[in-house]
Amino acid sequence: MTASATTRQGLLQRPKRADARRNYDKLIEAARAAFTERGSSTSLEEIARRADVGIGTLYRHFPTRHDLLLAVYVEEVEALAASAAELADLPPWDALVGWLRKFVAYAIAKRALSDELLATIGMESSVFRQCHELIWEAAEPLVKRAQEAGVVRPDTNITEIVKMASGISQVKWAEPDQLEKILLLALDGLRYGSKA
Secondary structure, eight states, X not given: OOHHHHIIIIIOOOOOSHHXXXXXXXXXXXXXXXXXXXXXXXXXXXXXXXXXXXXHHHHHHOSSHHHHHHHHHHHHHHHHHHHHHHHTTSOHHHHHHHHHHHHHHHXXXXXXXXXXXXXXXXXXSHHHHHHHHHHHHHHHHHHHHHHHTTSBOTTOOHHHHHHHHXXXXXXXXXXXXXXXXXXXXXXXXXXXXXXX
């Protein structure tokens, strides 16, 4: 079973009924926005209010704050992984750059979640391991395709590229548009023909 299949089957138990799934999705979206704006300590009551559901509905889906944090994190990882396939029809360089832009935005947004999750489940947890694998499985074909097309230098790999993008996402003093420029400058060093 791939990491993608494992994540979708084992990490999140999403509701099957349409009305329950709508509430679940509204709660995830509200929590994502609230955690990004106010941090992971945002009250659950505030999240339920933003989702336009009762607090009981929130607790039925997510019995603890940790459950909600984990669900938001996994949903973000799955969306990032899915975006790689959505970009696959673009030219190789454009697909890779588009995905790395999404990765940096994801990494910035997950800051609000990662500290609390790391404190409760640890970096070596199966959830983090499977999410890491899911991201790599999605992005590695974009890198290989760009290398095969001769637009990305052959002396690098997905691990180095993701570490570079992760580092850029950690720059705290830069505005999002500045981070975008820093990413594009760094990506120029990835282009085939750049000095090794």
